[in-house]
Amino acid sequence: MNAPSIETRNLTIRFGGHVAVNGVSCAFHPGELTVIVGPNGAGKTTYFSLMSGQLTPSEGTILKGGTEITRLSPSARAKTGIGRAFQLTNLFPKLSVLENVRLAVQARHGIGPRLFRPASAFTEIADKAYEHLKATRLDDVAHLPAAALPHGDQRKLEVALLLAMEPDVFMFDEPTAGMSVDEAPVILELIDEIRKDASKTVLLVEHKMDVVRALANRIIVLHNGELVADGPPDEVIAMPIVREIYLGIPADEGAAA
Template sequence: MTAPALHTRNLVKTFGGFTATDDVSLTLAPGARHALIGPNGAGKTTLVNLLTGVLAPTAGAVFLAGEDVTGLGQHRRVRRGLARTFQINRLFADLTVLESVALAVGERRGVGWRVWSPVGAQGEVLDEAARLIETLRLADVAHRRTRDLAYGRQRLIEIALALAVRPRVLLLDEPAAGVPTRESRALFETLAELPRDMTILLIEHDMDLVFRFAERISVLVSGAVLLEDTPDVVATHPLVREVYLGEATHHA
């Protein structure tokens, strides 16, 4: 049996007396389309930070393709194929789209320490960056600065940077957050077209997107996994309706 693409064992994170992550054991099979939902303050962001190595867990372990990566920092996990997007855009405001993506592709290909040849001479890097930009339908703005683009398109750059890493596991932290409805179509299409061998964990508030995209859903409440099942079961589960969906319909 092949190892799960990503799994955690009894992950705990406490801040002082507060338990932000409570004994979370999560398993993502290779190629999974897994969603993580939960009300505000459920500990989704903390869990993402534990998975990516921004935070060190109080107890428990994180495994990437069966390998224990708990002691590895963020950039080392990225090099092992774990990429993420951020809930709030973290982009390079004054770089053009092409420069941003070329940077990310170049770093993955290991040219980031080259000091003597110009960026414009990195043929393979530029070609790959160009293909990625075309795939994300950003070709028309390739030479525009990130800061000059609408938020919806900046969201696509966020995803392009993560894809440039060629991840085996991709964490999408609320990819639709802040995107106006009329711009979100391109985003959803992009997510639907991601290759099937890529394992994806989607952290999302937008229930439409979750139920359209995910094949399994984990519900996080107060730092612990309340339940994990298929979208159909989760949608009709009384506990979930109570803590999450009920709340969501009130707001809607």
């Protein structure tokens, strides 16, 4: 298999006496979509935060393309190509939808030495931002403040920001949570498209089993901060330990979710 794009080695974080992520060693590869499952409080979001830099591990290392990034700031990690969409919508509420995305495009491409030109003069950046808005079907509301959007659209904007970062490691934290049945497919199709790109690595936290089955190349299971299962979807879903953890969500009833 090709070299991992992002890898954690013995990754551990403690909050006081509580160990939220406990010795997780796992490598993720380009062209692979890994779904991370586990009950609430299993450490999935914490694991993401450790990789994207919002949290610093107590122990262990994180490598991106073979280079250690354990102590890098979130912005420095973003520059290395790690992008994350957040579980709880995490936008710039008073800025317009377009400005939200433009900021991410601008961070990725830079604005060069023309720093003090009016922002509206950077048409290439606005055009790029607009592409991402079209992809997420937000182009009609481009000029509304982000806070004025309905929940589903805010979730889409969250994803548009991630697309605009043009990362090579995509982290989606329950991207379709709270979305209506009409809205979710837009996002899932986008994720499916990214998955088909052999140079991209996708990490996805998701509960809905139909989504997991449709998209995953691999599933890892976190339980109480520990990695308890890792493998192809069918195998993992069939594991007794997974059925036990997921007692409330029987695998064969996934389509109902």
